[in-house]
Amino acid sequence: xxxxxxxxxxxxxSYVAGLLGSLVGVGGGIIVVPALTLLMGVGIQNAIACSIxxxxxxxxxxxxxxxxxxITNMRLxxxxxxxxxIGAITGACVAARVPGRGLFLxxxxxxxxxxxxMLRPRGVAADAPxxxxxxxxxxxxxxxxxxxxxxxxxxxxxxxxxxxVSLVAGVASGLLxxxxxxxxxxxxxxxxxxxxxACTATSNFMIGVTAAASAAVYLMRGDVLPFVAAPxxxxxxxxxxxxxxxxxxxxxxxxxxxxxxxxxxxxxQMFMKGIR
Amino acid sequence: MxxxxxxxxxxxxxxxxxxxxxxxxxxxxxxxxGTLLSFVQDGGYGTLxxxxxxxxxxxGAFPRTGSWLLAxxxxxxxxxxxxxxxxxxIATPVMRVAVSIVVFGRERDRAYMAIxxxxxxxxxxxFALGKSG
Numbered sequence: 001x002x003x004x005x006x007x008x009x010x011x012x013x014s015y016v017a018g019l020l021g022s023l024v025g026v027g028g029g030i031i032v033v034p035a036l037t038l039l040m041g042v043g044i045q046n047a048i049a050c051s052i053x054x055x056x057x058x059x060x061x062x063x064x065x066x067x068x069x070x071i072t073n074m075r076l077x078x079x080x081x082x083x084x085x086i087g088a089i090t091g092a093c094v095a096a097r098v099p100g101r102g103l104f105l106x107x108x109x110x111x112x113x114x115x116x117x118m119l120r121p122r123g124v125a126a127d128a129p130x131x132x133x134x135x136x137x138x139x140x141x142x143x144x145x146x147x148x149x150x151x152x153x154x155x156x157x158x159x160x161x162x163x164x165v166s167l168v169a170g171v172a173s174g175l176l177x178x179x180x181x182x183x184x185x186x187x188x189x190x191x192x193x194x195x196x197x198a199c200t201a202t203s204n205f206m207i208g209v210t211a212a213a214s215a216a217v218y219l220m221r222g223d224v225l226p227f228v229a230a231p232x233x234x235x236x237x238x239x240x241x242x243x244x245x246x247x248x249x250x251x252x253x254x255x256x257x258x259x260x261x262x263x264x265x266x267x268x269q270m271f272m273k274g275i276r
Numbered sequence: 277m278x279x280x281x282x283x284x285x286x287x288x289x290x291x292x293x294x295x296x297x298x299x300x301x302x303x304x305x306x307x308x309x310g311t312l313l314s315f316v317q318d319g320g321y322g323t324l325x326x327x328x329x330x331x332x333x334x335x336g337a338f339p340r341t342g343s344w345l346l347a348x349x350x351x352x353x354x355x356x357x358x359x360x361x362x363x364x365x366i367a368t369p370v371m372r373v374a375v376s377i378v379v380f381g382r383e384r385d386r387a388y389m390a391i392x393x394x395x396x397x398x399x400x401x402x403f404a405l406g407k408s409g
Contacts, residue, residue: 216366
């Protein structure tokens with residue numbers, strides 16, 4: 001494989017990863033890392049470092065439009081961001097000391113969790129007790145829901161739990177080169193009492209900053225390979241754009257199932273690499 | 277009790293959305309330009325299959341010093357241009373946080389100014405940590 005072929009193949013794989021990810025509502029990182037390690041033979045530390053750079057591009061692109069539509073709860077994002085950024089820096093610093101096979105095993109677990117999460121039955125939101133911390137920080141919000149045709153107001157609950165989960169999501173993001181939305185969104189929705197659209201938008205808003213923190217660590221440490229990171233960032237971003245444009249009619253169950261199959265297959269492959 | 281509005285004035289959203297959009301577009305253009313340069317330059321990516329392990333292996337790291345970057349940009353070295361694009365991409369969310377500090381300051385919202393400043397400090401810290409680790 002010549003450098004030109006490598007670049008074009010990586011560009012194509014990243015485009016598909018971004019496209020599939022945005023169709024089913026996850027970032028591209030969860031597919032880019034397995035693809036780079038399993039198909040392109042890139043080392044897992046380097047694959048994670050290149051993936052996290054692409055996560056900044058996709059989440060910032062999407063965040064710009066969510067913010068414009070005023071669905072994002074920016075105050076809540078700012079508060080939880082403190083925890084995700086601390087987590088991300090910790091994760092990125094720890095990653096250098098975790099052996100490659102450990103990273104493969106952790107990644108396999110996250111892939112399996114994501115696959116399960118996508119197939120789970122829809123959860124029922126827990127009742128939301130009053131939260132003085134949310135009152136003090138004025139976290140409660142509202143947005144105009146276009147599909148309902150009305151303003152949706154909500155009160156935020158369990159801010160401390162949200163901070164704790166954000167810390168964990170940040171560590172996962174920094175350690176594995178993924179956005180971490182798969183950990184935050186369920187808790188924000190089911191435990192904190194936030195409507196799912198506001199959860200997705202706010203999680204996305206945080207992911208750019210979270211990924212920037214760990215990407216800075218990886219870049220300065222020399223794990224980001226310009227040769228690999230360039231086609232990954234460009235491919236994933238354009239794939240996600242295409243996916244967002246298609247989103248209207250294509251959110252079918254068959255796409256979800258196909259995606260879960262890809263996740264499960266990658267989980268097994270990554271697991272094998274971890275125990276070999 | 278009525279819920280407070282989620283965010284500050286719409287102008288804020290426009291400013292923050294604009295920073296994100298422009299930052300991503302500019303950095304990706306720079307990254308794409310750097311990639312093209314790397315393919316056509318002597319001492320760039322090369323055309324042989326044996327060039328790939330050199331570029332995609334652990335040895336593909338670039339010298340992470342300001343002087344290498346500046347000298348590389350002056351000569352329009354492809355890889356240096358890509359690294360500049362990557363730095364712009366990483367700087368985009370950082371700029372977003374900086375803009376929000378200004379916006380919260382204009383609204384005299386001390387608590388959120390402090391929160392956003394803490395995030396900015398952590399982001400700057402991450403560059404230093406990567407360099408030393």
